[in-house]
Amino acid sequence: MSAVLVLVETDGGGATEVSRETLTFVRGLGLDVHALVVGDGPPGLVDQLGAYGVTTVHHADGDAFTSYAAAAWAAAVVAAAGDATVVTAAGTPRGNEVLAHVACRLGVTMAANVVEVESVSPLSVSRQVLGGSALEEMRLEDAVAVFSVAGHACDPAEAESHATPVVHPLDVSVPEADLRARVVRTEPGEPDESGGLKSARVVVGAGRGAGGPDGFADLLELTELLGGSLGVSRVVTSLGWRPHHEQVGQTGSRVAPDLYVACGISGAIQHWAGMSSSKTILAINTDPDAPMVTKAHYAVIGDLHEIVPAVNEELRRRSAG
Amino acid sequence: MSNVLVCIKRVPDLGGEITLTPDGLGVDDSALGHTVSPHEECAVELAIQVAKDTDGQATVLTLGSSDAVEQLRHALALGCTGAVLVEADASAYGPADVAAAIADVVRAHEAAGTTYDLVLLGNDASDTGDFQVGIRLSYLLDRPVVAGVSTLSVDGDRVVARGGAPDGGTEIFEVPLPAVLTVMEGGIEPRYPSIPGRMKAKKVQIEEVAPSGTPAGAGRVRLKLPPVQPSQVEVLGEGPEAAGAVVDLLEKLGVVR
Numbered sequence: 001m002s003a004v005l006v007l008v009e010t011d012g013g014g015a016t017e018v019s020r021e022t023l024t025f026v027r028g029l030g031l032d033v034h035a036l037v038v039g040d041g042p043p044g045l046v047d048q049l050g051a052y053g054v055t056t057v058h059h060a061d062g063d064a065f066t067s068y069a070a071a072a073w074a075a076a077v078v079a080a081a082g083d084a085t086v087v088t089a090a091g092t093p094r095g096n097e098v099l100a101h102v103a104c105r106l107g108v109t110m111a112a113n114v115v116e117v118e119s120v121s122p123l124s125v126s127r128q129v130l131g132g133s134a135l136e137e138m139r140l141e142d143a144v145a146v147f148s149v150a151g152h153a154c155d156p157a158e159a160e161s162h163a164t165p166v167v168h169p170l171d172v173s174v175p176e177a178d179l180r181a182r183v184v185r186t187e188p189g190e191p192d193e194s195g196g197l198k199s200a201r202v203v204v205g206a207g208r209g210a211g212g213p214d215g216f217a218d219l220l221e222l223t224e225l226l227g228g229s230l231g232v233s234r235v236v237t238s239l240g241w242r243p244h245h246e247q248v249g250q251t252g253s254r255v256a257p258d259l260y261v262a263c264g265i266s267g268a269i270q271h272w273a274g275m276s277s278s279k280t281i282l283a284i285n286t287d288p289d290a291p292m293v294t295k296a297h298y299a300v301i302g303d304l305h306e307i308v309p310a311v312n313e314e315l316r317r318r319s320a321g
Numbered sequence: 322m323s324n325v326l327v328c329i330k331r332v333p334d335l336g337g338e339i340t341l342t343p344d345g346l347g348v349d350d351s352a353l354g355h356t357v358s359p360h361e362e363c364a365v366e367l368a369i370q371v372a373k374d375t376d377g378q379a380t381v382l383t384l385g386s387s388d389a390v391e392q393l394r395h396a397l398a399l400g401c402t403g404a405v406l407v408e409a410d411a412s413a414y415g416p417a418d419v420a421a422a423i424a425d426v427v428r429a430h431e432a433a434g435t436t437y438d439l440v441l442l443g444n445d446a447s448d449t450g451d452f453q454v455g456i457r458l459s460y461l462l463d464r465p466v467v468a469g470v471s472t473l474s475v476d477g478d479r480v481v482a483r484g485g486a487p488d489g490g491t492e493i494f495e496v497p498l499p500a501v502l503t504v505m506e507g508g509i510e511p512r513y514p515s516i517p518g519r520m521k522a523k524k525v526q527i528e529e530v531a532p533s534g535t536p537a538g539a540g541r542v543r544l545k546l547p548p549v550q551p552s553q554v555e556v557l558g559e560g561p562e563a564a565g566a567v568v569d570l571l572e573k574l575g576v577v578r
């Protein structure tokens with residue numbers, strides 16, 4: 001049986017959530033599922049991959065993989081692919097980058113951020129374009145189909161029957177040219193930069209309606225009262241009112257909180273792409289016809305600078321009572 | 322001295338709704354303004370900064386219709402000093418075709434004596450989201466490539482590039498020149514055009530290039546929009562009087578601490 005190879009990204013806990021989504025997604029192709037792990041995997045990873053239906057784990061290790069170089073990773077993917085007919089990874093920055101290198105090496109097309117397989121033979125997929133606001137149906141007609149799987153294309157789920165994977169150490173020869181662009185050092189992120197935003201249960205979003213750099217005090221207070229994070233639209237960062245790491249949207253963070261409070265945000269595609277997965281959306285806007293208002297679950301019509309302080313006041317009153 | 326080529330793409334400036342063309346193959350942009358992707362705005366800014374810091378030249382390139390001259394002139398107004406239009410129907414070009422067309426221009430310019438230490442592109446175009454033109458270009462030119470760069474500085478015969486790491490930190494690359502870098506928004510603030518800049522931009526002769534060969538295309542079968550949901554919004558009220566209803570909702574959702 002021919003195989004699908006999945007480049008698996010890992011963190012301290014094993015395969016990352018998006019990589020487990022990808023493994024779940026590709027099981028639908030009805031192919032033997034192989035995985036590639038680059039560098040030291042966390043303990044228990046092989047068993048975890050087996051639970052997701054992986055039958056062979058290729059492992060690339062050695063000096064070329066001690067720090068990240070996309071071209072070296074691509075060399076490992078090509079070495080692991082063997083006669084696989086599908087090569088995938090999660091549609092992360094790293095997944096898309098490595099797969100683009102792989103597509104160049106194999107001389108094939110690559111489809112980024114696939115969410116659905118339309119037909120297996122001939123292979124046709126749908127993928128996110130326009131920041132996820134539209135889908136493109138696309139043919140993949142090469143002998144090897146290379147595509148990344150968009151985050152949240154499916155929920156991660158273990159296979160019905162767990163496999164006991166064969167671990168296959170890869171012998172990859174990485175030429176010096178593949179190490180020209182390599183990480184020479186890393187710096188830790190600033191605490192509470194965007195990390196908190198991405199995992200927040202409540203995000204208070206602010207757009208042009210904030211009015212200026214001084215227009216965020218009430219919004220920050222609401223954020224505090226709800227134990228959430230502040231997220232802003234691109235116009236807010238472009239105008240220099242708030243730092244870029246707070247930006248939510250196509251070119252900022254993507255968030256999926258239980259509640260998104262969209263204050264003074266019209267709801268342009270750029271922003272909607274970053275927060276449309278929110279479970280509940282409450283819009284506060286002066287314009288009842290703004291896209292954000294019509295697409296929201298709940299709305300209050302009016303000036304955020306009048307409404308947000310009143311909400312804060314009411315929250316304080318009830319918590320005191 | 323470092324010359325920089327920066328590649329941009331004219332894309333529709335989408336508001337809140339998308340309408341497709343009747344054939345379902347593209348976005349109906351007839352009523353829309355146009356712009357370039359935010360990542361490319363940052364790439365243009367970085368190109369201008371590198372050129373200025375090293376006494377080099379920043380040249381802007383696009384593949385598209387003659388309408389894309391608008392985006393080239395904008396980049397010239399910001400501080401690019403040369404512009405190239407590869408005149409073609411961008412929708413007929415897949416990412417490999419675009420990379421090949423850019424590589425042709427780089428080779429032609431270098432044969433004529435203008436070399437580029439850096440070629441900058443956006444990490445991904447805001448319309449097609451292919452995530453691969455810069456990487457494909459690097460293979461055609463046999464140059465190292467780093468994707469997702471937020472800031473960079475040229476240091477002698479190397480470029481130091483910084484980008485985001487999967488764990489939220491920063492990865493630093495030191496890459497020998499010439500190199501290809503794809504840029505992500507977030508590291509720098511793009512400048513606005515000045516009036517003298519706009520005046521100067523009008524006078525720059527744009528080099529027009531006809532692409533060679535027939536593009537293979539992007540394999541697009543059609544575009545699909547999610548079904549339009551009728552608005553389900555429940556309006557809780559108007560103005561500050563709605564505060565009570567809002568807090569009722571917050572309590573119902575269980576998000577009040």
